[in-house]
Amino acid sequence: QVQLQQSGPGLVKPSQTLSLTCAISGDSVSSTSASWSWIRQSPSRGLEWLGRTYFRSKWYNDYAVSVKSRITVNPDTSKNQYSLELNSVTPEDTAVYYCARKSVGLTFDYWGQGTQVTVSS
Amino acid sequence: EIVMTQSPATLSVSPGERATLSCRASQSVSSNLAWYQQKPGQAPRLLIYGASTRATGIPARFSGSGSGTEFTLTISSLQSEDFAVYYCQQYNNWPPGTFGGGTKVEIK
Numbered sequence: 001q002v003q004l005q006q007s008g009p010g011l012v013k014p015s016q017t018l019s020l021t022c023a024i025s026g027d028s029v030s031s032t033s034a035s036w037s038w039i040r041q042s043p044s045r046g047l048e049w050l051g052r053t054y055f056r057s058k059w060y061n062d063y064a065v066s067v068k069s070r071i072t073v074n075p076d077t078s079k080n081q082y083s084l085e086l087n088s089v090t091p092e093d094t095a096v097y098y099c100a101r102k103s104v105g106l107t108f109d110y111w112g113q114g115t116q117v118t119v120s121s
Numbered sequence: 122e123i124v125m126t127q128s129p130a131t132l133s134v135s136p137g138e139r140a141t142l143s144c145r146a147s148q149s150v151s152s153n154l155a156w157y158q159q160k161p162g163q164a165p166r167l168l169i170y171g172a173s174t175r176a177t178g179i180p181a182r183f184s185g186s187g188s189g190t191e192f193t194l195t196i197s198s199l200q201s202e203d204f205a206v207y208y209c210q211q212y213n214n215w216p217p218g219t220f221g222g223g224t225k226v227e228i229k
Contacts (some may be wrong), residue, residue, distance in 0.1 A: 047165070047208060047220035062216045097163055107155040107212045109176065111164035 004099050004112035012093075012119050018086040022099030022112050029075045029082055030055045031064075033104045038073060038084045042095035052102070053099040054081055089119045123147050123214050125221035133229040139161075140196040144209035149189045152214035156185055156194045159223075160205045168207075169194065174185045196226070204228055 008020035022036070029036055035054035041047050051063040063071050072085040074077045086093060099112040124147040134140045144154070157165035167176045167187035171209040172192060182197040196203055206225045212218040 004204045046222055049208075049219075052216065064217050100164075102212075102218075105166065107153075107170050107210060107218065108157075108165070109170075111166075111168050114164050115219075 002101060002110040004083065004101065004110055006097075006115050007098055008115055008117075010116055010118060012117060013089055013121050014087055014119055015088055018084070018093060018097075018117055018119075020084045020097055020099070020115055020117075021081055022083070023079065023081040024101075026079075027101065027110075029053075029080055030077055032056055035068040035102045035104075036073075036075070036082045037100050037102055037108065037110070039098045040093075040095040041101055044092075045095070048095075050084070050086075055087050091119045093117070094119045122213050122217065123150060123219050125209055125211055125219050127209055127221035127224050130222070130225060131225045131227060133227050134199050135229045136201060137198050138229075140199055140203075140226055142196075142207055142226070144187075144192040144194070144195040144221050146190045146211055150211040150213035153211060153215075154185075154187070154192050155210045156183075157208045157210065158203075158205050159208065165208060168179075172206045199226070223224065 003025045005023045012018045035052045037052040038050045048119050053073045053075050075082045096114045100108040101110040126145045128143045154172045156169040159165045173185045182194045186193050206223045208223045209221040
């Protein structure tokens with residue numbers, strides 16, 4: 001059974017960097033049949049996919065246009081986890097952040113528990 | 122970007138009744154359409170993928186249909202645990218794989 005366990009702070013100051021980690025059990029971040037995404041949810045923006053990392057003989061990343069200049073998603077194979085960094089945050093980045101697995105040919109089949117992140121001074 | 126539009130925004134249904142939820146895509150997504158259920162304080166849970174295939178462990182009272190731009194999620198006989206918000210999501214144009222705004226199914 002795949003499980004995704006999120007960790008990271010729930011409060012970030014404006015202009016600083018939001019950092020979250022998603023620990024994977026029951027699968028591998030290096031799997032060639034899955035990709036590993038971050039998705040956020042807010043009342044104003046709904047469910048919004050932010051970015052992903054995946055391995056297909058080498059590592060790849062894709063990012064949403066809305067955050068492309070501010071986001072980094074990195075794998076950590078030694079800990080079987082991946083991370084999200086979103087820099088220069090503003091109150092508009094306040095949301096519940098989820099990590100999620102997408103299997104090849106399928107869609108988001110496993111999700112983390114969610115982390116409420118508030119951007120406030 | 123493909124826009125997903127769900128209707129109605131809120132659906133009031135009595136337990137045991139049928140619920141029919143709609144999802145429309147701004148352009149064809151073939152059958153690459155999923156439905157999720159979300160309860161307060163929880164992550165979305167995958168119900169249906171490929172427009173009509175139930176995910177593992179999903180009861181048979183949940184069924185999906187449609188292709189192209191028009192899709193439907195039907196809950197044949199609502200149970201108390203089915204009152205929640207339901208989202209559709211297209212993954213034909215992936216990434217980003219856009220989500221609809223949701224339909225809240227509430228007790229009538």
